[in-house]
Amino acid sequence: MESNSMLRQMVRVSLCVTVAALFCVLIARPAFAQDSGISEKRVGFEFEGSWNQVPTEDNSTDPIPVDYMGLPLNEAARAIALDYSESQLSMVERQCEGWSNPYLFQGPFGLKIWSDFDPLKGSLVSYTIGAWEDKPAFVIWMDDRPEPSQYAEHLRGGITRGHWENGTLVTVTTHMKEGWVRKNGPPMSDMATMTLRFTRHADILLMTGIIEDPYYLTEPLVYTRNFQLSNQQISPVAPPCVPTYEGSGASEVPHVLWGNKPKEFMEELTRKYGVPREAVMGYSETLYPEYHQKMKAAGSR
Numbered sequence: 001m002e003s004n005s006m007l008r009q010m011v012r013v014s015l016c017v018t019v020a021a022l023f024c025v026l027i028a029r030p031a032f033a034q035d036s037g038i039s040e041k042r043v044g045f046e047f048e049g050s051w052n053q054v055p056t057e058d059n060s061t062d063p064i065p066v067d068y069m070g071l072p073l074n075e076a077a078r079a080i081a082l083d084y085s086e087s088q089l090s091m092v093e094r095q096c097e098g099w100s101n102p103y104l105f106q107g108p109f110g111l112k113i114w115s116d117f118d119p120l121k122g123s124l125v126s127y128t129i130g131a132w133e134d135k136p137a138f139v140i141w142m143d144d145r146p147e148p149s150q151y152a153e154h155l156r157g158g159i160t161r162g163h164w165e166n167g168t169l170v171t172v173t174t175h176m177k178e179g180w181v182r183k184n185g186p187p188m189s190d191m192a193t194m195t196l197r198f199t200r201h202a203d204i205l206l207m208t209g210i211i212e213d214p215y216y217l218t219e220p221l222v223y224t225r226n227f228q229l230s231n232q233q234i235s236p237v238a239p240p241c242v243p244t245y246e247g248s249g250a251s252e253v254p255h256v257l258w259g260n261k262p263k264e265f266m267e268e269l270t271r272k273y274g275v276p277r278e279a280v281m282g283y284s285e286t287l288y289p290e291y292h293q294k295m296k297a298a299g300s301r
Helices: 002-035 038-043 075-082 086-090 101-105 263-273 290-300
Strands: 049-053 111-117 124-129 138-141 159-165 168-174 193-201 204-212 221-229
Touching: 101 193, 101 204, 101 221
Parallel strands: 138 159
Antiparallel strands: 049 111, 049 221, 111 124, 124 138, 159 168, 168 193, 193 204, 204 221
16 A cells, blocks of 8 residues: 555656646747747748839939939038039949948839848848849848947948837848938938838838938938839849949049039929929928928919
8 A cells, every 4th residue: 555655646746747847848938939030930020032122112213313302401411412413423433332221212123131040049140131233232130249339330231230029120220331312412421320110011011211310311311112022033142233434534523513503403303393492402391291281372472
């Protein structure tokens, strides 16, 4: 009898240990999933793949020389934009210079996105949006690396850190080189910050961007762009940029003298669409619906 009682007690202890061990495994699984990057799929969405641009959007790929509508420029930015000459891009030394990060919203390309994982831990390290002929690769660091120093090198693609928020991938880019917020000359300083939010709706990827620049913008500048999932693979490698003669001589620097923008450029958008010049000059009030009423009132006088 005593041996049977002892045996039953040993069985009960064994069962308790087994249940406790199973409970610990179930608790540990989410933590393991997070370490291995699996949770990124659960809290977010399938970000990798080939995404074609939606061609029906007006993304200012080839803007009119003086078209700063929807841009909250300050006086310094407006002056720099008016002195910009797009012909400078024909100079051999500038043909492969590349555009700054706002070109993500304006370029004629789709997105090729892939992920990189730690080979030992299996955790997600980064996402990469592939390069284009005149756009560098855009790397989104998803690991727990520290924020870069304010003295870190400024790069053409900047330094980007990302995280998930309620199913949306949020990225913040700093340390960008100075560039443009639109291809016709409105500038962006090297102190600008770009925040992107990627949200997926079925096979549509919505990219919303906010650019904040303490030197050239009077308020945050917001862009949006849609991409559609494609069955055709977009190349992850950018086509090569090959400089060639495009009309500028070796000793020629295309430029516009201060305050001497050609009249045909200044009036092109005004004549084409019948809007007042003030509306295309990048004043922040023109971003809001109330300005339309102001234009109607001015036209009725």
